[in-house]
Amino acid sequence: MLQVKDLHVFYDQIEALRGVSLSVDERAIVTLIGANGAGKSTLLRSISGILRARSGSIKFAGASIEQAPAHLIARTGLAHVPEGRRLFAKLTVDENLRMGAFRRNDRRAIEDDRERLMDMFPRLRERTAQISGTLSGGEQQMVAMARALMSRPRMLLLDEPSMGLSPLMVDFVFDTITKINGEGITILLVEQNASLALQIATSAYVIESGSISLQGSGVSLLHDERVREAYLG
Structure with a gap:
């Protein structure tokens, strides 16, 4: 449903995304984990049209959207829930x-x-x-x-939905994400709670310093020693 290929995004002269590629199958939950400042939110903002990539391609449901404005991307069925809620x-x-x-x-x-x-x-x-x-x-x-x-929407971009929430509310949010996906909505999830995010993920990516460093199923990354040491404590 979503294909990102060799995406490069800059803030002025600072390169925030360095050739990022990923794919999200229809009805999947794909999780993106990484440290603060690694480029997770930048990627979601680039997909939804808030930021414009300098090079690379983004295709949603077969159509190229990397040059489209945010309001037209929203009309294609892609909805973005940004970090900080932005109500x-x-x-x-x-x-x-x-x-x-x-x-x-x-x-x-x-x-x-x-x-x-x-x-x-x-x-x-x-x-x-x-x-x-x-x-x-x-x-x-x-x-x-x-x-x-x-x-x-056909696809939901979720940026840090559990940030700042109580443990009880975190559980509710993750249960709800699973229910939303069960209704047929594809999800790309950026999340600081790597353990819970990987548990519900069909597939997952690790981003470090603007580049994808690891990818695999949610289960495989959950048990990967490098991921456990860096993100699971």
């Missing part, structure tokens, strides 16, 4: 969710999706009229994921 902090929970469906005009289906997501994230049903900026970190993460799902 519309002054809007309510319900307004944030409806912003996720701003391109859609199928009102009945929008309401059906909203109800389905309230079932997936029950706490949001109690918070629909609450200003999003006043929510807890875990609740904000629920809103960010639900907002992305309101666009009916």
